[in-house]
Amino acid sequence: MAEYAVELRNVWKRFPGPGGEVVTAVRDVSLKIADGEFFALLGPSGCGKTTSLRMIAGFELPTEGEVFLHGRPMGRTPPFQRPVNTVFQSYALFPHMTIGENVAFGLQMKKVDRQEVQRRVGEALEMVRLSGYERRKPKQLSGGQQQRIALARALVNRPEVLLLDEPLGALDLKLRKEMQLELKKLQREVGITFIFVTHDQEEALTMSDRIAVMEGGVALQVGDANDIYEHPNCRFVADFIGETNFLDGVVGALEPGKARVDAAGGVSLWAHTPQPVTPGQKVTVTIRPEKMHIRPTATDVNLLSGRVTDVVYIGTDTHYGVTLAGGQTIRVREQNYSAESRLLAREGEPVSVRFAIEAARVLTE
Amino acid sequence: MSSTKRSPWLTLTALLVYFFLYAPIIVLIVFSFNASRTNVVFEGVVNQGPCGPFYWYCQLFRNRDVMEATRNTLVIALTSTFFSTIIGTMAALALQRFDFFGKNAAETSLYFPIVTPEIVMGIGILVLFSAAFGWINAALALAPNQRLTMGLGTVIISHIAFSIPFVTLVVRARLHGFDNRLEEAAMDLGANELTTFRKVTLPLIAPGVLAGAMLAFTLSLDDFIITFFTTGPGATTLPIYVYGLLRRVVTPEVNALSTIWILVVLVVVGISQWFQTRE
Structure with missing residues (x-):
């Protein structure tokens, strides 16, 4: 033993x-x-x-x-x-x-x-x-x-x-x-x-x-x-350790290991499901700010449209606040690889936020 | 020193206060060297017999009643201090450490005797003892020479009783802000409850315990009222004896006795102060 x-x-x-x-x-x-x-x-x-x-x-x-x-x-x-x-x-x-x-x-x-x-x-x-x-x-x-x-x-x-x-x-x-x-x-x-x-x-x-x-x-x-x-x-x-975003929604479609979650205002995204979920179940999706990216012209599975509400430049990173169609505000953190990184988007501009399915996690409790 | 000028009135007031506090004591001490047998007029320093100016002090030591009263007083004070210090300290620790049903009531009622007029306490204790002794003597049908009576024992018990709250009060003051983690640390390091108390708790509260003991000792030394009600034949203490003398004639012997008494109390209070201020 x-x-x-x-x-x-x-x-x-x-x-x-x-x-x-x-x-x-x-x-x-x-x-x-x-x-x-x-x-x-x-x-x-x-x-x-x-x-x-x-x-x-x-x-x-x-x-x-x-x-x-x-x-x-x-x-x-x-x-x-x-x-x-x-x-x-x-x-x-x-x-x-x-x-x-x-x-x-x-x-x-x-x-x-x-x-x-x-x-x-x-x-x-x-x-x-x-x-x-x-x-x-x-x-x-x-x-x-x-x-x-x-x-x-x-x-x-x-x-x-x-x-x-x-x-x-x-x-x-x-x-x-x-x-x-x-x-x-x-x-x-x-x-x-x-x-x-x-x-x-x-x-x-x-x-x-x-x-x-x-x-x-x-x-x-x-x-x-x-x-x-x-x-x-x-x-x-998820909340206690580090910074994160939460999006509340309902499970729509299911695929092995992932699910489509529909949030308010027509916001829809695919996320990884560590625990089994059923269609119609109320869930929360967590996405870390550094795992999302502002891409004005990207196409991806997970692409959320919104408007930039604030931009905070802190040197190593720039933090963006983006308000989605359903009124949810998410935080996105972009690392400043080059001097121009901070110019990705300005306050008031419409943007798309991209992230991998694995970066989003469905939480049932 | 501060350079600002203080009003001379302030100094004068302070001096007057000290004068009123200490004048009686100084007069008392001066009259213990009086050549006259009465305490009315100072007729110069006595110079009689082999003791010279300390004539009245020598008379005092030759007085058997005084010596017996002194012995009684010390036996009562030492015994009651010993027990009231232990009980009072234990009570302080219990009140500090535990939460129990009726804790507030226990604490309040403990301090109640401090504010109760001593004469009320004295009569209460007297009634209690006479009732209890009457009942026990009757119930056991004790022969006259075996009967429980008032005496040294009853005085000691009542002195223990009125000293406990004072000891508890002083020890609790010391315990205020005592870090219970220190005891936990000692136990964590392998000390059992007794060793923890001996090596950590007691050394840290010792100044409070000693100050409490000194207070109990001086309270017992000069207690008159409660002793008056609880004493019996053969248990005369110094305050009772002096009171008895006053009803006849106040000779400088009483002053000499009082002077020695003041010195003893002064030393005890000094030691108590020293312990309290010591870290």
């Missing part, structure tokens, strides 16, 4: 709400996270990602379902008996202890002998490039340094799984970008499974091997960055 570092099997978490009602934070989530994987739980605040992480750590217990660590059911095992460590969003460094004492804490709890503790603390600080900071107090360190100490304090214990709860959330943009790459590099070096909670889709795409997109307590889609971006399985995922 293939063993996963972490498995969530049909996990539910319900909390009593402030008004006595029941709040369901996590709904029937099942996840399998492989050994050595960098896995992201991505979603807006309140989607259940942090609660899921806290159930793996043992700070919360599932109302239903089971959490497994390397095949062992965790049941009601308290956090201090689980082979996982957490990096908190607020870092949670002990303010009354020095950096050395902070990093040594976990090893001392495990009764590792003193010389070994000293050696491993030294190694851990070296790993996060903060050697020589042993005697300082957390307060004397910058946010980025504290973040790295929190990482060292967790990794020094060589956990089976490292849990990170928005660890870069409190850092400024530049530092965050640096730390993203550093974390990724660190994870490859130590080979430990990282489970990472974030609401920042770019961060998730940059760092993770696989991503679970969560919303309303449900894990909507699990896959690698490319999969989630190119093959979203529902409207929420």
